[in-house]
Amino acid sequence: MLLEVSNLAVDLMGTAGAQRIVSGGTFALDEGESLGVVGESGSGKTMTALALMGLTPENARVSGSIRFEGRELTGLREEAMLALRGDRIAMIFQEPMTALNPLHRVGAQVAEPLVLHRGMTREAAFDRAVQLLDHVRLADPERAARAYPFALSGGERQRAMIAMAIGCSPRLVIADEPTTALDVTVQARILALIDGLRAESGMALMLVSHDLAVVAGHCDRVIVMYAGLIMESGPVEVVLREPKNPYTRALLEARPQPGASRGRRLRTIPGSPPIHHEIGAGCPFAGRCDLTIDICRTTPPPEVRFSADRLSRCHRAREMGSLNMRTGA
Amino acid sequence: MSEAPLLEVVDLVKTYRLPRTSPFTPHGRRPALAGVSFSIVAGHSSGIVGESGSGKSTLARIALALDKPDSGAVRLEGRSLFDLPHHELRALRAHMQMIFQDPYGSLDPRQRVERIVAEPLAALGAAGRAERSARVAASLEAVGLRASDASKYPHEFSGGQRQRIAIARALITRPKLVVADEPVSALDVSVQAQALNLMSDLQQQAGVTFLLISHDLAVVAHICETTAVMYRGRIVEIGPTEELFGAPAHPYTRELVDATPRFDRPTRVAPAAEGRNGLETTGCPYAARCAFAQSRCLKEAPDLEDLAGRARRAACWFPLT
Numbered sequence: 167m168l169l170e171v172s173n174l175a176v177d178l179m180g181t182a183g184a185q186r187i188v189s190g191g192t193f194a195l196d197e198g199e200s201l202g203v204v205g206e207s208g209s210g211k212t213m214t215a216l217a218l219m220g221l222t223p224e225n226a227r228v229s230g231s232i233r234f235e236g237r238e239l240t241g242l243r244e245e246a247m248l249a250l251r252g253d254r255i256a257m258i259f260q261e262p263m264t265a266l267n268p269l270h271r272v273g274a275q276v277a278e279p280l281v282l283h284r285g286m287t288r289e290a291a292f293d294r295a296v297q298l299l300d301h302v303r304l305a306d307p308e309r310a311a312r313a314y315p316f317a318l319s320g321g322e323r324q325r326a327m328i329a330m331a332i333g334c335s336p337r338l339v340i341a342d343e344p345t346t347a348l349d350v351t352v353q354a355r356i357l358a359l360i361d362g363l364r365a366e367s368g369m370a371l372m373l374v375s376h377d378l379a380v381v382a383g384h385c386d387r388v389i390v391m392y393a394g395l396i397m398e399s400g401p402v403e404v405v406l407r408e409p410k411n412p413y414t415r416a417l418l419e420a421r422p423q424p425g426a427s428r429g430r431r432l433r434t435i436p437g438s439p440p441i442h443h444e445i446g447a448g449c450p451f452a453g454r455c456d457l458t459i460d461i462c463r464t465t466p467p468p469e470v471r472f473s474a475d476r477l478s479r480c481h482r483a484r485e486m487g488s489l490n491m492r493t494g495a
Numbered sequence: 496m497s498e499a500p501l502l503e504v505v506d507l508v509k510t511y512r513l514p515r516t517s518p519f520t521p522h523g524r525r526p527a528l529a530g531v532s533f534s535i536v537a538g539h540s541s542g543i544v545g546e547s548g549s550g551k552s553t554l555a556r557i558a559l560a561l562d563k564p565d566s567g568a569v570r571l572e573g574r575s576l577f578d579l580p581h582h583e584l585r586a587l588r589a590h591m592q593m594i595f596q597d598p599y600g601s602l603d604p605r606q607r608v609e610r611i612v613a614e615p616l617a618a619l620g621a622a623g624r625a626e627r628s629a630r631v632a633a634s635l636e637a638v639g640l641r642a643s644d645a646s647k648y649p650h651e652f653s654g655g656q657r658q659r660i661a662i663a664r665a666l667i668t669r670p671k672l673v674v675a676d677e678p679v680s681a682l683d684v685s686v687q688a689q690a691l692n693l694m695s696d697l698q699q700q701a702g703v704t705f706l707l708i709s710h711d712l713a714v715v716a717h718i719c720e721t722t723a724v725m726y727r728g729r730i731v732e733i734g735p736t737e738e739l740f741g742a743p744a745h746p747y748t749r750e751l752v753d754a755t756p757r758f759d760r761p762t763r764v765a766p767a768a769e770g771r772n773g774l775e776t777t778g779c780p781y782a783a784r785c786a787f788a789q790s791r792c793l794k795e796a797p798d799l800e801d802l803a804g805r806a807r808r809a810a811c812w813f814p815l816t
């Protein structure tokens with residue numbers, strides 16, 4: 167296993183005490199595999215990604231175990247993490263305009279990890295950066311390398327970010343909503359590019375997204391998160407076809423489907439996601455869930471395992487097959 | 496009067512001046528709208544899709560007379576917005592409202608919901624205090640909030656509820672036309688469904704007609720009977736939504752449909768390379784990106800023409816259907 171995470175928890179220290187925003191995160195990722203992490207805002211998906219990168223905010227405390235290439239990352243000193251980050255693990259952020267430094271040329275930024283991790287001279291690294299920009303199929307890579315980020319379009323900036331991430335041939339790339347700010351046509355091209363890079367280099371991918379459909383097309387397995395908990399995980403096509411968790415099912419039904427008839431009632435989820443301090447003893451989805459029974463409000467949902475890599479955290483997971491009433495999609 | 500379409504947009508042209516690249520060069524110009532015409536019949540909501548920079552938001556602003564075109568006309572129930580005296584335009588604004596994308600940025604955090612929702616009434620100089628409160632309450636209830644919510648501040652609501660407040664504000668003047676620019680794209684999936692259901696209800700129960708602008712084809716298909724696809728300031732295809740997305744005639748529509756992620760099949764990527772930003776003066780604007788372009792496409796720009804035997808128009812020399 168390339169990455170093994172077990173019982174990952176992230177607590178944010180605030181004036182009101184600690185708030186647990188990710189809990190019980192257990193998952194694994196093999197070489198060359200792609201894992202989708204899906205959830206709505208506040209579900210803890212980004213914080214999970216940041217924890218793997220050692221980039222959680224100052225007031226966050228990470229506990230549990232993150233084993234990457236057999237090495238424990240939690241509690242690793244910052245210098246050791248620096249050596250890994252950008253080299254063995256790289257991250258692609260949502261908004262390349264804020265993730266790129268506006269005052270440095272794109273080429274120099276793409277070259278940076280090569281200077282840092284490979285000891286290349288700035289000149290040699292810059293030449294390599296031009297090759298990398300060409301590799302991510304940026305039109306006119308020479309020009310792009312000399313340009314400042316503002317001069318590139320959103321799609322071009324995201325390609326530059328990807329070039330920066332893959333420069334040192336990382337074994338794991340974490341992409342946090344890499345295409346959310348982009349047009350659908352550009353999104354399709356960027357995701358196809360990431361797929362291609364993964365196929366040729368065998369890197370593993372963790373794709374964080376709010377969009378189940380994006381994950382459906384580009385990942386082998388999926389984790390569905392809600393209020394800091396992994397509600398369901400398993401192979402993508404199985405989870406989408408036959409969700410074993412009411413939250414996953416609700417997400418699938420809430421989205422208007424291309425080709426569905428106009429004005430058809432969409433499934434809504436009453437209420438809104440809980441704020442962390444509101445989560446009581448039971449299931450965080452209790453109350454919003456149409457399958458809520460008494461035990462949901464009082465007892466944390468158990469992990470119900472359906473197969474080695476298929477898990478649902480729900481008191482009623484085993485009934486889900488017979489309760490499936492999904493239409494369309 | 497009843498024969499006139501609710502909204503009619505005729506040959507709109509709008510060009511924005513770009514900043515100079517150096518003090519000695521003239522300003523560049525970027526056409527945001529290059530001759531856009533369409534009309535909306537009351538009760539038949541329309542959608543506009545297209546990528547960023549296609550001119551769809553410019554069109555929305557001009558349709559509501561929030562911005563002036565270089566040339567062309569906008570008519571609401573037959574009355575030309577840019578030819579009206581100021582006070583008449585102001586009165587006409589009661590019939591057209593806007594919902595913005597960002598439910599956080601479009602509500603003043605220091606004002607109570609009552610004042611936010613009543614704002615269009617105040618701007619129109621209508622209604623006494625008692626009537627105002629009654630209408631705020633009615634408007635809040637129409638979007639599924641409580642009348643008592645009027646005394647709260649925006650931060651006390653979730654994202655989805657805030658978008659409802661924005662919709663309640665748009666509804667308070669009982670408008671016939673509501674222009675919604677990406678009304679649900681900032682919302683989480685579960686909350687987005689509530690907003691879309693609400694928009695469907697308003698169409699059926701309050702007789703609201705939407706001009707919905709979105710990059711999300713599924714959202715447009717959910718609300719709109721007719722859809723226009725824009726590319727670089729032009730409508731390249733327009734027709735009944737279901738038919739348009741089911742069997743696109745214009746290669747750009749097809750590219751959009753193929754690129755939309757869905758559960759039942761992988762997305763398809765158009766074979767052509769990402770377009771350059773150069774604005775060709777001759778030929779079809781999409782030709783540089785088009786996988787089906789032939790020599791004629793590079794020389795002559797196609798007009799928006801009826802497709803034989805269909806209630807649809809497309810600007811393409813070689814339509815796909």
